[in-house]
Amino acid sequence: MTGVRVLVGTKKGAFILTSDGKREKWDVNGPHFAGWEMYHLKGSPADPNRLYASQTSGWFGQLIQRSNDGGQTWEPVGNQFTYDGVPGTHQWYDGSLKPWEFKRVWHLEPSLNDPDDVYAGVEDAALFRSKDGGQTWQELAGLREHGSGPSWQPGAGGMCLHTIILDPSNRERIFIAISAAGAFRSDDAGQTWRPINRGLKSEGIPDPNAEVGHCVHHVAMHPSRPGVLFMQKHWDVMRSDDAGDSWHEISGNLPTDFGFVIDIHAHEPETVYVVPIKSDSEHFVHDGKLRVYRSRTGGNEWEALTKGLPQRDCYLNVLRDAMAIDTLDSCGVYFGTSGGQVYASNNAGDSWSPIVRDLPPVLSVEVQTLP
Amino acid sequence: MIRVVLPTHLRTLARVGREVQIEVEGRVTQASILDALEASYPMLRGTMRDHTTHQRRPFVRFFAGQQDLSHDPPDTPLPEVVATGSEPFLVVGAMAGG
Numbered sequence: 525m526t527g528v529r530v531l532v533g534t535k536k537g538a539f540i541l542t543s544d545g546k547r548e549k550w551d552v553n554g555p556h557f558a559g560w561e562m563y564h565l566k567g568s569p570a571d572p573n574r575l576y577a578s579q580t581s582g583w584f585g586q587l588i589q590r591s592n593d594g595g596q597t598w599e600p601v602g603n604q605f606t607y608d609g610v611p612g613t614h615q616w617y618d619g620s621l622k623p624w625e626f627k628r629v630w631h632l633e634p635s636l637n638d639p640d641d642v643y644a645g646v647e648d649a650a651l652f653r654s655k656d657g658g659q660t661w662q663e664l665a666g667l668r669e670h671g672s673g674p675s676w677q678p679g680a681g682g683m684c685l686h687t688i689i690l691d692p693s694n695r696e697r698i699f700i701a702i703s704a705a706g707a708f709r710s711d712d713a714g715q716t717w718r719p720i721n722r723g724l725k726s727e728g729i730p731d732p733n734a735e736v737g738h739c740v741h742h743v744a745m746h747p748s749r750p751g752v753l754f755m756q757k758h759w760d761v762m763r764s765d766d767a768g769d770s771w772h773e774i775s776g777n778l779p780t781d782f783g784f785v786i787d788i789h790a791h792e793p794e795t796v797y798v799v800p801i802k803s804d805s806e807h808f809v810h811d812g813k814l815r816v817y818r819s820r821t822g823g824n825e826w827e828a829l830t831k832g833l834p835q836r837d838c839y840l841n842v843l844r845d846a847m848a849i850d851t852l853d854s855c856g857v858y859f860g861t862s863g864g865q866v867y868a869s870n871n872a873g874d875s876w877s878p879i880v881r882d883l884p885p886v887l888s889v890e891v892q893t894l895p
Numbered sequence: 896m897i898r899v900v901l902p903t904h905l906r907t908l909a910r911v912g913r914e915v916q917i918e919v920e921g922r923v924t925q926a927s928i929l930d931a932l933e934a935s936y937p938m939l940r941g942t943m944r945d946h947t948t949h950q951r952r953p954f955v956r957f958f959a960g961q962q963d964l965s966h967d968p969p970d971t972p973l974p975e976v977v978a979t980g981s982e983p984f985l986v987v988g989a990m991a992g993g
Contacts, residue, residue, distance in 0.1 A: 537915075558907075560904065581904065583904070583955065583988045584901075584908075584942040584952065584988070585907070586941065587938075587941075600908065603940070603941045604940075604941060646903055736961070887936070
């Protein structure tokens, strides 16, 4: 029977939430890897039972876990992330130059065609790839060695490569985003890269229109229109209609255009979701109300989605990888909060209900639509 | 036979109990114990020391014979009580955090 599997990474373990196609009753399984920070879990589009998970700890470092049975059992695979060659330096907060140093994996992106082929976005920012199911990892060093690399600097959360988008219509094209360097695109399967930040304006950097240095929080693409990208930047919600060559702002009537998540309806490529956060100094929702905003016009005109969400005394955050969309006919939308709630909508955001309320702070949410 | 006590998270990862026993060839040192431990339990590679440099992770400590040996050179012979197996070599997750 058709159903969904929601993969939740939290600060103290991973949880797997499953339901049938109605998405009204849920089974909660976990914690997996109790006590560890689970930055991200994601399933292979080519084999939904193949899952990858990033498990990390300030004490014991980075591990990658792999499952071949949809998360019932796991096995640790390779955790050696070695930068290619002499990695050089990047900017540090105090203006000094700091050598690149691997810290953790923020995002895992299995390839569209091969369950053993998976990309990892890491801190300090770099892109790695494994072609053997996570046993060994090789850096795609052309990104870090892009001429702008020495000028990159960390955002408050670290200098992380947090977004990886594989173009389903062109195997050679990859989009990535780094905080706080910006978005980049490769048209040769990751060998060479160029920044795609024209049109972004960031008042917090010396040249607001700089080629790199922008704090991009997340980027989303609908698979049917790989040339159209939506971006939640530190401030500003942006759109590109030319695969990132240029961007224009679509924040429109949002109550605040700061935020982290952005995602797209599975069947309506012009329907976009964000969760506005009050500001970069107050990482909680605006007016004490948890509201998802939806645009059905590809941006600029946004409506608040509030049914089932707390509308008073709410001071939560929703982090960049903590929203996901299923592909059932009535599109499901999911997001997790800093307060440990995972909310689900089985009607494209018209109404919401919590799947769970009291998990550890949520770092990431992904969903698999199962046959 | 060398006795090694692992911290909780590494026991879970290696799917072992509180204490494991390993054979160490040659001199018994931090390095030779960790080499043998990682050979028996490959999933522990990178969790106690760096894969390449073998530098100890900052919040991992090594105790034995009621001494903190964390800052000793890795090839320093360990106390006789560890080499004879009368006391364990302790891998400790440092008390840190709030």
